[in-house]
Amino acid sequence: MPYQDAFVLFLEQVKESVQKGEFAKLTMAKTIGKLELKNIFLRPVASKGDVKVLLKFSYRPRETEDVETEVTLEEAFDVLKEHLKNPFLSVLLFTTTKDVTFKINKKGAGTITENDPTFHYVKEAEK
Template sequence: MSFQPVFAQFWEKVKESIEDKTYAKLTLAKTIGDTELKNIYVRPVLLENDVFSLSVTAKYKTEEIESFHSLEEAFFVLAPYMNNPFMTALLFTTENDITFKLNKKRVGSIIEQAPTFKNASDVILEMKEKGL
């Protein structure tokens, strides 16, 4: 069974958290073995003219590379990193923490836990104030 449909369900939760203004941050973590790429962090940003975008920061052993993507583009940018090299994607919201995990057989699952963050991302709060 492929894990992609479960990751797509997880991404729907990412989109809902942005729409509901509860999004705090998203992290891809737990690599398989020692890899050059260590983490990917996804944070919301407002570009010129209050255009919403996602900042995707890839942390390597020796450098960081940041790129900006729409919500739809970000899914296609991040999805290939699941299972190569990441086994976990963590979505932090003010309502709960949602974890997408791959087990050893590469079967995906989604786990919800109590929230780590009390406040949404500063950009999400700014969007709320501006009515965006």
């Protein structure tokens, strides 16, 4: 399956986990090459009304400070799509019921796998 189609299915699982209150964390990892941008993280943030997440850009050189912003889930999805395959090849969704891994292979196909949960409760990010 083309990675774009698989990623749409993956994002549906993210939305579902948020709606059910099971979303613990999301991590973009495995970059192409050794870039300054090491990871992108999403964590839930307690908010009234819209669902908010803390979007964190983590950088490899210690001198570069990580950048954190509070955004809506849809805004976060736009950032994830923008960095998918350039430079990140995998995205890990951690929920309280399962871990879901999205990967892009060398041929541009996307796969989704599920494993037992790493997190057993949701810890919301502090503002």
